[in-house]
Amino acid sequence: MKDSELKERLETYLGGRLKGKVEISNMISLSGGACQENFSADIIVAEGKEKGTYQTVYRTDKGAALLASLSRIDEFKVCKMAFEAGVKTPEPFWLETDPEVTGNPFYFMRRISGKATGRFVVKDPSLNKIRKQLTSELAENLAKIHSVSPETCKDESLRKTLSLGQDLDDMVVASGSVQNLRNQLEGMKEPYPAMEMILNWLEKNALASDRIVLVHGDFRTGNFMVTPEGLQGIVDWEFAHWGDRHEDLTWLCMRDWRFGKLNKEAGGFADRSEFYEAYEKSAGVTLDPKKVTYWEVMGNLRWAIGCIGQSERHLSGKDKGIELAAIGRRAGEMEYEAMRLIEESLS
Incomplete structure (x- = not known):
């Protein structure tokens, strides 16, 4: 799927989920791991309960998963569990389990600064x-x-x-x-x-x-x-x-x-x-x-x-x-x- 098509699908999906107009900008592919793909994305929710500006990372599967690696659904649950335990890790949110939306389950998480190299x-x-x-x-x-x-x-x-x-x-x-x-x-x-x-x-x-x-x-x-x-x-x-x-x-x-x-x-x-x-x-x-x-x-x-x-x-x-x-x-x-x-x- 082209990046432009992915952006349009996510805007439509989030607009329906959050019950308001959603605009995504600065959607940039990031270096991912062996079994996942990441995109940096700035999201503006124009109305509704979750109105606001979000600096996020969109995270989904790619290619063949490695043995013993978690699905994005289970990974989201682990991240949430760790975040709630006080671990300094990006807060995960907006999990989608239906692969029909973009081809694979996905979720968003708060974007943090820094380098990991x-x-x-x-x-x-x-x-x-x-x-x-x-x-x-x-x-x-x-x-x-x-x-x-x-x-x-x-x-x-x-x-x-x-x-x-x-x-x-x-x-x-x-x-x-x-x-x-x-x-x-x-x-x-x-x-x-x-x-x-x-x-x-x-x-x-x-x-x-x-x-x-x-x-x-x-x-x-x-x-x-x-x-x-x-x-x-x-x-x-x-x-x-x-x-x-x-x-x-x-x-x-x-x-x-x-x-x-x-x-x-x-x-x-x-x-x-x-x-x-x-x-x-x-x-x-x-x-x-x-x-x-x-x-x-x-x-x-x-x-x-x-x-x-x-x-x-x-x-x-x-x-x-x-x-x-x-x-x-x-x-x-x-x-x-x-x-x-x-x-x-x-x-």
Whole structure:
């Protein structure tokens, strides 16, 4: 669908929904993720209860969704749940579940300022004064994300979706994560012996979680917006699920998300110890070093499988792109890092 046609359809749709004339301007396609598409849009509602001017982002599906990624409908529900828990994330609104309107379900969210690019966050001089502040802000917000649990989720359907088929009465949620990764690995076209070895180690060393919580699922540099004033908002919730808090904490610290600043283990902008201490203070918990190692190994395996999956999307012809093709080559890096962590844990 052409951008002009999409704009006209959305104006007609919102006009009917909000019972007043709606005008959309400055509708610009933004860089989206692997399974969603975003447009910046300024919206004027001329009359009715929701009269006013809205600076928004229109968010919908595109291409083939990645395995375990949420639909836009479920993503909207997660964003709303997180927003209501006090997490600094764009407020979502105007969800439409009927795909007939534009071809896919969609929703709008408040547009926030800032940049998320990894190299900007870790290297730009304008952020030099606030990186320490950013560390504490992210830790505080991650603690708020983890304050949401299956018990506090009122939507039964969403509670089930976020379980990813796991038994929420089983506190060893790592076992379910291992099984999900095993299913993905068995579905791959070629054998990957190193991944099999890593998976076997994870299976044998699974530990019980202290609590099952809402996990962002992709909490890393590149998925939060930052300005010289600090954190503006956490975005990209399509991999959210119920799980172990250590999953998010170690995903941020994975080597691949440091964007050249390898000595700053927390996202390329902070020391891991500083970030973990700030999180412990905000969440009122003590992190387990064994679980930190375990979930970092898990994260590297998950991303190694993800890299292969990205390249397969290109090779299959379903979603051609040089970036997708190049990402496949990163799988070996993740295999090596996971095996290094395992080796260190045995010494």
